[in-house]
Amino acid sequence: MASIRLFLTLTLIAIIVLVSFLSSLRGYRESMSEAETLFDMQLQEHAKLLSLISPSTNTSGAAKLLEELVLPKQGDLELSAESLIAYQVFDDQGVLVMRSVMAPSVAMSPLEVGYSDRNFSGYRWRVLVIHNPDEQRWVMAAQRLDVRYELAESVILEAVIPTVLSIPLAAVLIWFIVGYGLRPIGQLAQAVRSREVSDLSAVRLDNVPGELTPLTLSTNDLLRRLQSSFNREKRFAADAAHELRTPISILKVQIHNLLEEMAAPSATLQELQLSIDAMGHLVEQILVLNRTAPDQYMVQFLPIDLYKLAQEVISSEYEAILEREQHFDLEGSSAIIRGDATALRSLVSNLIANASKYSPNHARIRMRIAQRGTRVSMLVEDSGPGIPAGYRERVFDRFYRLDGDRHASGVSGSGLGLAIVKHIVEMHSADIELSSSKELGGLCVSIQFDAAETKQEHKGILT
Amino acid sequence: MTDAVVIVLREVLEAMLLICMLMASSTAMGYRFRWMALALLLGVCGATAYALRLEQISMAFEGFGQEIVNSTLLIAIAVLLAAHNFLAVKQLKDSKYRIPYGLLLLVFAGTVSMAMTREGAEIYLYGYSYGVLADNMSSVFSGGAIGMGIGLSIGTFFYYALKSLPRNKRLITCCVVSLVLAAGMMGQAALYLSQADLLPSQGALWDTSNVFSESSLVGELLHAAIGYEASPSLTQVLLYLGSILTSLLAMFAAWFLYRKPGSGDAGDAR
Amino acid sequence: MKFANVLKTLRHSLVRASCLLLLFALASTASAQTPVFEIEIREHLFFPAEFEIPANQKVKLIIYNRDPTPEEFESYELNREKVIVGNSQGVVFIGPLKPGEYPFFGEFNLKTALGKIIVK
Numbered sequence: 006m007a008s009i010r011l012f013l014t015l016t017l018i019a020i021i022v023l024v025s026f027l028s029s030l031r032g033y034r035e036s037m038s039e040a041e042t043l044f045d046m047q048l049q050e051h052a053k054l055l056s057l058i059s060p061s062t063n064t065s066g067a068a069k070l071l072e073e074l075v076l077p078k079q080g081d082l083e084l085s086a087e088s089l090i091a092y093q094v095f096d097d098q099g100v101l102v103m104r105s106v107m108a109p110s111v112a113m114s115p116l117e118v119g120y121s122d123r124n125f126s127g128y129r130w131r132v133l134v135i136h137n138p139d140e141q142r143w144v145m146a147a148q149r150l151d152v153r154y155e156l157a158e159s160v161i162l163e164a165v166i167p168t169v170l171s172i173p174l175a176a177v178l179i180w181f182i183v184g185y186g187l188r189p190i191g192q193l194a195q196a197v198r199s200r201e202v203s204d205l206s207a208v209r210l211d212n213v214p215g216e217l218t219p220l221t222l223s224t225n226d227l228l229r230r231l232q233s234s235f236n237r238e239k240r241f242a243a244d245a246a247h248e249l250r251t252p253i254s255i256l257k258v259q260i261h262n263l264l265e266e267m268a269a270p271s272a273t274l275q276e277l278q279l280s281i282d283a284m285g286h287l288v289e290q291i292l293v294l295n296r297t298a299p300d301q302y303m304v305q306f307l308p309i310d311l312y313k314l315a316q317e318v319i320s321s322e323y324e325a326i327l328e329r330e331q332h333f334d335l336e337g338s339s340a341i342i343r344g345d346a347t348a349l350r351s352l353v354s355n356l357i358a359n360a361s362k363y364s365p366n367h368a369r370i371r372m373r374i375a376q377r378g379t380r381v382s383m384l385v386e387d388s389g390p391g392i393p394a395g396y397r398e399r400v401f402d403r404f405y406r407l408d409g410d411r412h413a414s415g416v417s418g419s420g421l422g423l424a425i426v427k428h429i430v431e432m433h434s435a436d437i438e439l440s441s442s443k444e445l446g447g448l449c450v451s452i453q454f455d456a457a458e459t460k461q462e463h464k465g466i467l468t
Numbered sequence: 469m470t471d472a473v474v475i476v477l478r479e480v481l482e483a484m485l486l487i488c489m490l491m492a493s494s495t496a497m498g499y500r501f502r503w504m505a506l507a508l509l510l511g512v513c514g515a516t517a518y519a520l521r522l523e524q525i526s527m528a529f530e531g532f533g534q535e536i537v538n539s540t541l542l543i544a545i546a547v548l549l550a551a552h553n554f555l556a557v558k559q560l561k562d563s564k565y566r567i568p569y570g571l572l573l574l575v576f577a578g579t580v581s582m583a584m585t586r587e588g589a590e591i592y593l594y595g596y597s598y599g600v601l602a603d604n605m606s607s608v609f610s611g612g613a614i615g616m617g618i619g620l621s622i623g624t625f626f627y628y629a630l631k632s633l634p635r636n637k638r639l640i641t642c643c644v645v646s647l648v649l650a651a652g653m654m655g656q657a658a659l660y661l662s663q664a665d666l667l668p669s670q671g672a673l674w675d676t677s678n679v680f681s682e683s684s685l686v687g688e689l690l691h692a693a694i695g696y697e698a699s700p701s702l703t704q705v706l707l708y709l710g711s712i713l714t715s716l717l718a719m720f721a722a723w724f725l726y727r728k729p730g731s732g733d734a735g736d737a738r
Numbered sequence: 739m740k741f742a743n744v745l746k747t748l749r750h751s752l753v754r755a756s757c758l759l760l761l762f763a764l765a766s767t768a769s770a771q772t773p774v775f776e777i778e779i780r781e782h783l784f785f786p787a788e789f790e791i792p793a794n795q796k797v798k799l800i801i802y803n804r805d806p807t808p809e810e811f812e813s814y815e816l817n818r819e820k821v822i823v824g825n826s827q828g829v830v831f832i833g834p835l836k837p838g839e840y841p842f843f844g845e846f847n848l849k850t851a852l853g854k855i856i857v858k
Contacts, residue, residue, distance in 0.1 A: 007631070016628060019621035026614045026621075033469060122852075127781050129850040151782075154849050158469060162606055165469070169613045471848045522808070523823040531829045534820060590810070593821065594846050597807040659817050665831040669796065672836075682814040697817060704817075 009190075013183045018176050029168045033161055040157035044148060045120060048133040051090050052146040056137040091130070095143040102142075113147050122150060189214050193221060205232035239295065246291040253285045290421040294403070297348050297428040306343040306433075308457045311381060312374045313339065314346065318353040319372075325358070329366045333357075337374035340381040342454040344433050352429040355422045356385045356450060364389030369445055381454040386442035397439040401427040426450075472611025473618075474688075475594050479587035480619030481692040486545075486583050486649055488623045490576050492630035493552065493642040497559050497567055503577045510581035515588025522593065532664035541582050542657040548579045549650035550715040553643045557722035560639050647715050652695015654711035658704040659697075672699035772798045772831070777853070779803045779822070782844060784853035793837045793857045802827045809851065813842035816855070833857075 091108035095101055099116060107126070114123050114132040123132050130147040137144065189210065196208045207225040260278045264270045312335075319335060326333050360370045364387045373384045392400060399405050404420040430437045435454045442449035491501060518525070518537075525533040552575050555567050591612070599608030630638055630645075662669035677698035680687045690696035697704065775797060778785045782805060791797045801811050806824040813819075816835075822828040835857045844851025 019624040022617040022621045124783050169610045
């Protein structure tokens with residue numbers, strides 16, 4: 006992923022490096038050439054002075070040696086010996102009249118007036134040659150180039166080094182400042198990400214920078230539209246189901262009356278009654294589904310004994326089970342979880358109804374409730390045909406039904422049962438898993454709840 | 469200090485152009501920079517080994533070991549860059565094509581580590597003998613830092629400039645850059661070989677040193693980018709053009725002969 | 739398998755070309771009797787700093803580095819660069835060159851290691 010922070014940091018440092026390094030490089034060069042001019046002027050001063058005070062002729066035959074008397078002591082100024090200037094004085098015939106100790110006995114440069122760079126005595130020298138026609142003297146003054154550079158550089162480097170050393174510091178500062186500057190983006194992202202699923206209210210941030218205002222506004226606009234369409238959809242389903250309840254009850258009463266009135270009710274009429282019952286069931290299920298949608302459930306959870314609750318539900322559903330001559334077991338013992346009694350009843354009844362409905366006559370159904378440590382597990386197994394592994398995710402979708410083999414049993418259903426189960430499971434932050442039952446061979450629904458934590462709550466158990 | 473700046477800048481600039489081009493190219497091929505770790509490790513080891521063994525290498529091949537090693541490295545880099553272009557063209561033709569990681573590692577890390585071996589050895593040699601041994605740390609290292617800083621900064625801009633291009637354009641640009649870099653490498657290899665008298669050397673074909681002196685900053689940049697030489701010989705020019713031609717040929721081959729897997733006979737591609 | 743064929747022919751032609759080049763190179767080494775010139779590096783200086791070589795002829799240049807530090811003999815005009823390790827020597831072939839001045843320098847000591855070849 007391309008990072009804005011990295012990009013800004015790197016390019017900003019690159020710009021600073023380029024600008025400051027190039028300018029200090031230029032400064033270095035300017036200062037060096039300035040220093041060179043100074044050294045050259047120094048050479049010139051020395052040469053001029055020497056041309057005035059040097060002896061007129063080579064009297065003794067050998068060139069006079071100019072001792073370094075000016076120096077206090079060798080040890081006092083270690084560098085001075087090297088930085089000293091070498092002199093040679095020639096007469097007009099080109100005979101060496103005088104030289105300093107460091108100067109060679111042959112001419113350092115041809116007798117041409119001006120500056121030049123020469124190699125002798127194992128070093129490279131800057132040599133100045135001047136000619137004094139009045140005194141008939143050629144004076145040469147030379148200075149070691151490496152020493153000149155070293156001297157000049159030692160001064161100029163002092164100005165360059167801080168620039169170089171300051172770059173890492175600048176880099177660290179830029180990294181943090183860029184990070185700080187980009188923080189509102191992270192905050193906005195965090196504000197959008199961290200909210201609850203159902204929370205579609207506007208994002209509110211303090212001090213939103215100008216650049217982010219359009220994004221914040223459009224995010225909030227999007228959230229608002231989402232909220233209104235979500236509300237519309239939610240209300241529609243619930244309202245429709247609610248509105249359908251009354252006509253369906255009326256239908257039920259009327260078909261009941263019709264059946265009463267007729268001496269021998271026709272088969273069609275009985276089927277009509279069954280269909281109306283199914284429709285009533287569907288509408289009830291839709292209402293439960295909407296009531297239990299996890300994103301809008303706001304009920305205070307209370308401690309509930311799941312085992313006791315299951316017992317109650319089973320006793321009300323038992324008729325249907327007996328009708329199909331199915332064998333039902335409830336195993337386990339008291340297990341307390343925190344939850345909503347109405348929703349949990351709906352959960353258990355849906356699970357039992359499902360198991361019963363989709364298993365053949367004489368099938369076995371078993372429900373087991375047990376507490377293991379901090380978890381309470383509820384297992385519902387049957388000896389029906391089960392659900393193939395590939396469909397186990399899909400069955401939680403609303404109105405999804407496994408067609409074919411299941412429907413061959415002629416069972417009518419809303420396709421909402423497992424969707425409701427899933428809602429209730431999510432509402433209780435529990436986990437649900439579908440697998441095949443090892444012992445009974447059919448479907449095995451396993452739900453894991455968190456057990457209620459404190460023992461005190463056992464006192465106020467509701468079922 | 470300017471010595472250090474020039475030496476380090478020259479080498480870093482050459483290496484950075486190559487590395488940044490390959491980094492941009494690897495983003496276009498859908499790979500991150502994991503290969504860089506191996507490349508840098510190998511490069512640093514290679515450079516150190518080359519610098520430490522330089523004496524033995526120089527003595528080998530009748531005193532032309534350096535030229536032979538350098539030209540071999542340069543030619544190998546040029547060949548790998550041609551391979552890069554070949555892969556890039558495949559990628560261009562079929563955006564779903566994913567270069568095997570081993571192959572990418574070989575081409576990319578190989579190129580970078582070999583380039584670093586060559587460029588790094590000189591920096592190591594200079595820094596060690598004139599900075600550490602001569603106790604001239606402040607001058608050599610501030611100069612080196614300045615050269616390195618300028619080189620890395622130019623590389624950063626180069627990388628982000630390439631990265632700002634859309635994927636296909638980025639790949640094409642990388643191919644062009646790699647083409648020119650490889651040609652420059654071949655030209656330089658030709659120089660080394662004629663320096664060792666392994667290739668015939670002729671007089672300069674032309675001289676543009678009064679337009680862009682090779683020692684000027686522009687000249688250095690051009691040298692690093694396109695292998696600019698003010699007064700090249702015939703061999704150099706021939707190898708330069710030959711490298712471009714060969715690489716183009718490989719690219720055309722990749723373009724016209726590669727079939728997307730699934731479209732027609734996929735066997736042709738392998 | 740068309741593609742593999744193309745690669746194979748490419749590789750073959752490359753090998754052939756490099757063989758030719760090598761032959762060419764060997765022939766050129768054997769042919770001429772090249773004059774030899776020697777220069778020394780002492781205290782980061784070239785000795786001699788200036789010398790003459792004949793024009794339009796290949797010349798063998800032996801550079802002795804008497805310093806303990808390495809030096810890189812380099813010249814933009816001659817298109818040459820070679821690192822010479824401390825206390826050793828290196829050989830560089832130069833030319834054939836047109837008459838003129840060809841400066842060279844030691845890259846590790848740009849201030850002092852300067853010199854030029856005068857081609858006559």
